[in-house]
Structures are given as structure tokens and as C-alpha cells.
Amino acid sequence: MKQALMTKPATIVFQEVEIPAVGANQVKLAIKKIGVCGSDIHVYHGEHPYTQFPVVQGHEIAAEVIEIGANVSSVQVGTNVTVQPQVVCGSCFPCQNGMYHVCEDLKVMGFQTTGLASEYFVIDEDKLTVLPDGLSFDEGAMIEPLAVAVHAVKRVSVIHNKNxxxxxxGPIGNLVAQTAKAYGASKVVVSELSxxxxxxxxxxxxxxxxxxxxxxQEGISKHFGxxxxxxxxxCVGSSFTVANAINIARKGSTVVIVGVVSNLTxxxxxFVQDHELQILGTAxxxxxxxDAAVDLLTEQKVEVNTLITNHVKFENYLEAYHIIEENKDKVMKVIIDVN
Known part of the structure; x- marks a missing residue:
């Protein structure tokens, strides 16, 4: 099968590799769609602090199950799925206390371990989330970023009737806003330059x-009084916007840091103490x-197709990065069509 290997920043080569045998608790996937996210762009520039080359990217995916192991029961051949791309140790404090998503030895497919940028992929059954009938493969590839938004919104104890x-x-900010609205926020406003x-x-x-x-500040007063x-x-991740989010906060309010901040802020x-602010991280x-992301899409409470601005063929993988680089704020989500 063909596999897209990023050998160094801004360089992808296609290599032929054997498809691994399917274990008893595993399935073989035919990869259909791959989304490109901001973290992938950091790798493309060689600026991701936790990724080394060479690396196979791809963690926002939709796929079809084409083979199942002897013990697999949750899916059948022909089931459409997406993948939760975390690889965790299972034994550290977070893993043992319901926080495996922040495992002390967390690895993410496409960054610290092999991603799904290939025609086929063999994976453990417990990494799968089923895509119900009616959801397209494009929408399936958007489940992962929508799950980021869901988790971020759920970090807040109460969202209902809140401003x-x-x-x-960007894609994550838009999805966070839509999710907050879907979960009952009284008013949701997005601040953006583009x-x-x-x-x-x-x-x-x-x-x-x-x-x-x-x-x-004037915009906040206009919308919220x-x-x-x-x-x-x-949802930007720059030192300026993180500091600004805190500096404009009303006393007793909550600030959630969703953007990936790569430098010290x-x-x-x-001010935080005097305003009795809650500052929350989300990862x-x-x-x-x-599961909640799938529900939001099937219930049509969140719209993702509008955010998909470009499609690129698998053999032109590198073009996805060029499109993002050359168009910057005019591009939201680029989807790579594999099979």
C-alpha cells in the first residue's frame, strides 16, 4: 500500500509498505478522508516540539472497515468509522484516574507514533468510533476536531444560559462556538480578524x-451589555490572545485556554486574583x-461541511500544506481524499 512519509519539514515522499496482519482484536481500515489541522502545519514547518522526522501524519480521519479480527464485535466489514488517535500507557496516575487523555506518556498518531496517512491501516478495535448511516466521510473526518470542541466546552461546569x-x-474556534450554542449558551459571539x-x-x-x-471591549459591551x-x-494560542482573554475578563468569569500555546505567556x-477568575486548560x-460529537452532527446541531474549503487527492498530499500556506486565513479545513 502507499504511505505518505514526511521525511523532513515541507517534504513528503510516498513509499510502498506491507499491510500488517490483522490481530484478533484489530480491524483493517480503508482510509477515505484525512483532515489537515494546525498541529500538522507545525510539523510541516519543523516547529512541533514533540515530533521527530521521519513521521507519517494523519489523525483526523474517516474510514471503512474492510477486515475484522476473530474477537472483534463492535463493528463489521462495511462499517464506517473514525479513530481516536491517542496511544496511552494505562498505568500512570491520569490513566488510572479517568484522565487517560492526558497520559504521562501520551503519544498521538501522526506525531509521536505512526499516523493514518496511508491507503490502509490496521488498528485496535477500541480506538474506533462508529459513523452512523447518514454521516458522510467528510463529516467523519471532522469528528476529531469537533471532539476537541466538545471536550473544551465540557470543561466548564455550566454552559447553559451563559454568555x-x-x-x-478558525476551525476549532468555530466548532467551540457552535458547540457552546448547541449546549444551551444564551449568546455566543466569535471575535476574529479574517x-x-x-x-x-x-x-x-x-x-x-x-x-x-x-x-x-466595545464589541463585548455591544453584544453582552x-x-x-x-x-x-x-482558540488562537498566541501569547497576546491568551493575555488579552484574561485582561478583558469580567470579574468572576471563566477563561478556557483551547489554543495550543507554544511559548511562555x-x-x-x-488581576486574576483580584477578579477571582477561573482559568482552565483543555487538552x-x-x-x-x-460520541457526543457524533450526536451533535446526527442531530444537526453543528454544521461542519461549511468549514471544508478544499479537497486534495492523496497523491498530491503536500499540496494541502501549500494551499494553507498560500491562502492563510481564507482556508478553514483541507480534506485529503484517499480512497
Whole structure:
């Protein structure tokens, strides 16, 4: 089978590799779609702190089961699935206490272990989430980023009837905002600089603050009034936006850091203390977040097809990165068509 191997930054070669035999508790997948995310771009630039070359990427996927092991019972040949791409130790404190998604020895397919950027993939049954009839493979490839959003929103104890501000209207920010709205937030507003992303937020029914032409504090007051935002989700991951999310927070509110922050951020902890803020981190997801993401799509409470702006053939894998690089804020989600 063909496998896309990133040998060094900005370089992908295709190699022919044998398909592994299917074990008793495993299945063989025909990979249909692969999504490209921001973390993949960090690898493309050689800037991901926890990924070494060579590496096979691909962790946002949709696939069809084409062979099952003797002990497999949850899926059949022909079942459509997506994959939860974490590899965990099972024995550390987080794993033993219901927090396996932050395992002390966490590895993620496509970063610290082999990803799914190949025509076929053999994987353990317990990594699968079934895609119900009616969900397309494109939508299946969006389950993983939607699960990120679900987990982030569920980090907040109460979202129902709350005012929510999302800083950053990229794919994750958009999905966080849609998820918060689906779970009963009274008002959800996205702050974003890109005209394209602002338009997409509006298209899926979200209110927006044009960060390029509107003062953020004024926008917050306009949308939320004196109550301001109860919860702020930071979905950019820059030092500036993290600090800004805290500095604009109302007393007694909650700030959730969703964006992946790669450098140190100076935070006015005196302000945090005086305002009695809750600052929460959120990382990845668990199986129930995948299940919830599937429910949101099947119940049509979240729209993901609007966010898919480009398709690339598997043999042109590197083109996906070029599209993102050359178009920046005009691109949301690039999907690679495999089989």
C-alpha cells in the first residue's frame, strides 16, 4: 500500500509498505478522508516540539472497515468509522484516574507514533468510533476536531444560559462556538480578524466581532451589555490572545485556554486574583467526546461541511500544506481524499 512519509519539514515522499496482519482484536481500515489541522502545519514547518522526522501524519480521519479480527464485535466489514488517535500507557496516575487523555506518556498518531496517512491501516478495535448511516466521510473526518470542541466546552461546569465569547474563528474556534450554542449558551459571539472566517461564523449562525475594525471591549459591551462574557474560550494560542482573554475578563468569569500555546505567556496574576477568575486548560478528548460529537452532527446541531474549503487527492498530499500556506486565513479545513 502507499504511505505518505514526511521525511523532513515541507517534504513528503510516498513509499510502498506491507499491510500488517490483522490481530484478533484489530480491524483493517480503508482510509477515505484525512483532515489537515494546525498541529500538522507545525510539523510541516519543523516547529512541533514533540515530533521527530521521519513521521507519517494523519489523525483526523474517516474510514471503512474492510477486515475484522476473530474477537472483534463492535463493528463489521462495511462499517464506517473514525479513530481516536491517542496511544496511552494505562498505568500512570491520569490513566488510572479517568484522565487517560492526558497520559504521562501520551503519544498521538501522526506525531509521536505512526499516523493514518496511508491507503490502509490496521488498528485496535477500541480506538474506533462508529459513523452512523447518514454521516458522510467528510463529516467523519471532522469528528476529531469537533471532539476537541466538545471536550473544551465540557470543561466548564455550566454552559447553559451563559454568555460566551470565543476568541479566534478558525476551525476549532468555530466548532467551540457552535458547540457552546448547541449546549444551551444564551449568546455566543466569535471575535476574529479574517473576513473569510467572520463570514463563515455568520453562515453557521454565530454573532461576530470584527477584530480588525472593532475594539474588542466595545464589541463585548455591544453584544453582552454590562454583564459582559461569562465564559471566554481562547482558540488562537498566541501569547497576546491568551493575555488579552484574561485582561478583558469580567470579574468572576471563566477563561478556557483551547489554543495550543507554544511559548511562555506573561499573565497578570494579581488581576486574576483580584477578579477571582477561573482559568482552565483543555487538552484533546476522551471517547465520550467523540460520541457526543457524533450526536451533535446526527442531530444537526453543528454544521461542519461549511468549514471544508478544499479537497486534495492523496497523491498530491503536500499540496494541502501549500494551499494553507498560500491562502492563510481564507482556508478553514483541507480534506485529503484517499480512497
Amino acid at each position: 460566551v465569547l470565543v476568541i479566534g474563528g 473576513e473569510t472566517r467572520l463570514a463563515m461564523a455568520k453562515e453557521v449562525g454565530l454573532e461576530v466581532i470584527d477584530g480588525k475594525n472593532e475594539d474588542l 454590562m454583564q459582559k462574557a461569562d465564559i471566554i474560550f481562547e 506573561e499573565i497578570n496574576m494579581g 484533546m478528548y476522551q471517547s465520550q467526546d467523540f
